[in-house]
Amino acid sequence: MLASFTFIFLGLLFILLKLVLIVPMREVCVIERLGKFRAVLQPGLHFLIPFIDRVAYRHEIREQVLDIPAQSCISRDNIQIDVDGLVYIQVMDGAKASYGIEDYRRASINLAQTTMRSEIGKLKLSQTFSERDTLNETIVREIDKASDPWGIKVLRYEVRNITPSENVIHTLEKQMEAERQKRAEITLAQAEKESTINLSEGERQEAINLSEGDKQKQINEANGRAKEIAILAEATAQGINMIAAAAEQPGGNQAIKMRLMEQFIQQAGAILNSADVSVVPAELAKVEGFFAGVGEVTNTMQGGKKWI
Known part of the structure; x- marks a missing residue:
């Protein structure tokens, strides 16, 4: 029971x-x-x-992440690279996912690989690095178009690694080294150029400063000489006026004659002492005539008055 x-x-x-x-x-x-x-x-x-x-x-029905294995691709410039990535999908129609394809996961992976090879072949190696976002969008668009009968939606695709072959890496390293050397030489050349320009500007400014200083020096010396000449001329004029005033006084004419005679004797003595040849006046009358001429000059400076 x-x-x-x-x-x-x-x-x-x-x-x-x-x-x-x-x-x-x-x-x-x-x-x-x-x-x-x-x-x-x-x-x-x-x-x-x-x-x-x-x-x-x-x-x-949640978002699924499928790992795309690395595969060998040939870029537009005939460089072999290995590329792998990730594809994100989501089931939108259960009936199509069941009867439209045997295994939508494996089909999505294979479709992503073939589409990636096709798109990589349209780009150069440098573009695969710089235009990765554009490459991802193109692959998503192509996979989503092909997978629509499977009832799935391709949300996004991400290129994970782009690895060139060993020979390509070695060649790229040499190219980057040459590029760095080129930039270094350009930088050194620019620095040397700027240094030369600065030196020439400094020398030019130095020459300008020296010429300006020399010009100012000459101006100052000329001004000094002009002032000196003006002072001497003024002093000479004052001396002449004083002599003329003294000559108008009683006995002034004789004093001037005596002063001139003393100066003549001093100058004659100096000449006789310094000359290698002895000089003796030939006619003493000429000496007397000289003093007479001096007296006439003195009378002229006094306004034509004669000393009696």
């Missing part, structure tokens, strides 16, 4: 499990009735007809 009750309970429990279906929030279930597609059940509680309805497929 107990065994029969247990058997009946287990049978009812089995039928209940076949009758009730709980779909998790992250999945959708594809139901077949007698081998034919019936419906796609969304997350929640559902009832099935036991032994007639069955869950044929379960699909993850």
